[in-house]
Amino acid sequence: MGSSETEIPESEWIRRVQRGDREAFAPLLERHQKRVFSLVYHLVRRRDEVEDIAQEIFVKAFRGIRSYNFQASFGTWLSRIAVNHCYDYLRREQKAKLAYYWQIGEEGSRAIEGQAQSLPEGALNLEQESEARDLAAKLLARAPAEDRTILVLKELEDRSVEEIAAILQLRPNTVKVRLHRARKRMLEDWKRWRQRR
Amino acid sequence: MRCEKFREIVEETGDRDWPAMLHQHLRQCAACAEYARDWRKVRTGLTLLSAEPAPEPMLGFAARVLRRLEDSAGFFPSGEDLLERAGRRMVYATLFVALVLVMVLVLPTSGPVRAKASLQLFPAEPAVVAENNPFLVDDSAANPPMAPSVPAENRGKATQ
Numbered sequence: 327m328g329s330s331e332t333e334i335p336e337s338e339w340i341r342r343v344q345r346g347d348r349e350a351f352a353p354l355l356e357r358h359q360k361r362v363f364s365l366v367y368h369l370v371r372r373r374d375e376v377e378d379i380a381q382e383i384f385v386k387a388f389r390g391i392r393s394y395n396f397q398a399s400f401g402t403w404l405s406r407i408a409v410n411h412c413y414d415y416l417r418r419e420q421k422a423k424l425a426y427y428w429q430i431g432e433e434g435s436r437a438i439e440g441q442a443q444s445l446p447e448g449a450l451n452l453e454q455e456s457e458a459r460d461l462a463a464k465l466l467a468r469a470p471a472e473d474r475t476i477l478v479l480k481e482l483e484d485r486s487v488e489e490i491a492a493i494l495q496l497r498p499n500t501v502k503v504r505l506h507r508a509r510k511r512m513l514e515d516w517k518r519w520r521q522r523r
Numbered sequence: 524m525r526c527e528k529f530r531e532i533v534e535e536t537g538d539r540d541w542p543a544m545l546h547q548h549l550r551q552c553a554a555c556a557e558y559a560r561d562w563r564k565v566r567t568g569l570t571l572l573s574a575e576p577a578p579e580p581m582l583g584f585a586a587r588v589l590r591r592l593e594d595s596a597g598f599f600p601s602g603e604d605l606l607e608r609a610g611r612r613m614v615y616a617t618l619f620v621a622l623v624l625v626m627v628l629v630l631p632t633s634g635p636v637r638a639k640a641s642l643q644l645f646p647a648e649p650a651v652v653a654e655n656n657p658f659l660v661d662d663s664a665a666n667p668p669m670a671p672s673v674p675a676e677n678r679g680k681a682t683q
Contacts, residue, residue, distance in 0.1 A: 348589065348592055348593070349589070351588075351589065351592070352585050352589060355584075355585040355588055355589075356585050359580045359584055359585065360579070360580060363577055363578060363579065363580055364577040366577075367577035367578055368572075368573075368577065373578050376577070376578050377578075377580070377581065377584065380580070380584070381584075381587065381588050381591060384588045385588065385591060385592060385595070388592055455571055458564065458567045458568035458571055459568050459571040459572050459575065460568070461564065461565070461568045462565055462567075462568025462569045462571070462572050463568070463572055465565060465568075466569075466572075477569075481566070481569040481570075481572075481573065482569060482572055482573040483573070484573065505534075506530070506531050506534060509534050509562065509565075510530065512565065513558060513561045513562060513565065516561065516565075517557075517561065
């Protein structure tokens with residue numbers, strides 16, 4: 327991207343694409359691709375799928391750009407498309423899988439439990455960090471798509487409640503309630519399994 | 524303090540930011556203490572996960588997306604494309620109408636397709652009409668057909 331291109335405001339590129347200038351989509355892509363990759367990776371957690379999914383998201387964004395009305399920022403609008411796309415992907419993936427922690431097999435459950443029990447209260451060494459990371463990843467992977475989406479946006483993407491509300495088209499208070507429920511459900515599922523053992 | 528409220532605050536604040544009443548509730552409620560402990564473990568993992576680097580877009584990603592858009596260019600036509608497409612449709616529509624008109628004009632009114640229809644459209648006049656019509660009465664017996672007229676100057680030659 328040349329220096330003259332960076333001086334043009336984002337809204338101008340968007341308008342050009344809306345008028346049918348396909349090439350004007352390139353600067354928008356360059357500007358937002360890293361964030362889309364991060365969001366997709368955190369939601370889907372499959373490195374080999376990230377590029378394909380990101381491509382599909384940008385194609386969807388291009389197709390729908392005429393409906394973009396500048397009310398939210400382009401980044402938020404794009405995140406909305408990315409979240410919806412990944413949500414559908416997760417729903418498809420999870421149809422064939424067990425959704426909750428307490429439903430997983432004995433071996434997998436024991437591994438998660440072992441990781442959790444070995445986590446100390448204070449600072450962690452490298453091995454403990456790795457265990458903590460695995461525990462969180464496995465619990466997230468087993469959470470329903472709705473819970474996973476909102477937890478990823480808050481805990482991994484570090485988006486504000488207001489931003490999440492704009493992406494998911496919800497009220498901020500609803501986001502807070504759903505976040506609490508998602509966290510609670512995740513911990514309850516984990517606890518339920520422990521009680522079953 | 525209610526447990527639900529306690530848990531909401533625990534989720535939103537780090538351990539060190541807890542007000543005194545949270546610590547008090549924690550000492551009194553074993554279930555909330557367990558919840559806080561579990562959440563701390565999970566949150567530690569989530570924080571580490573968020574720090575994990577996501578894959579970077581590989582070189583040429585934007586170009587690949589643009590190529591993909593070009594491959595499926597039909598879905599997002601530019602203004603010129605739209606005009607061209609509309610014009611092409613007009614031409615096709617005109618050609619179709621012209622073809623129908625030509626078929627209507629050129630095709631015979633009889634034939635394997637049209638015969639039946641033409642009979643229904645133009646039924647033969649019933650015989651009754653001929654009988655009652657004085658102009659159509661068959662008078663061939665009363666008035667035999669005249670002999671072919673021969674010019675007067677040629678009559679003699681003809682009889683000779």
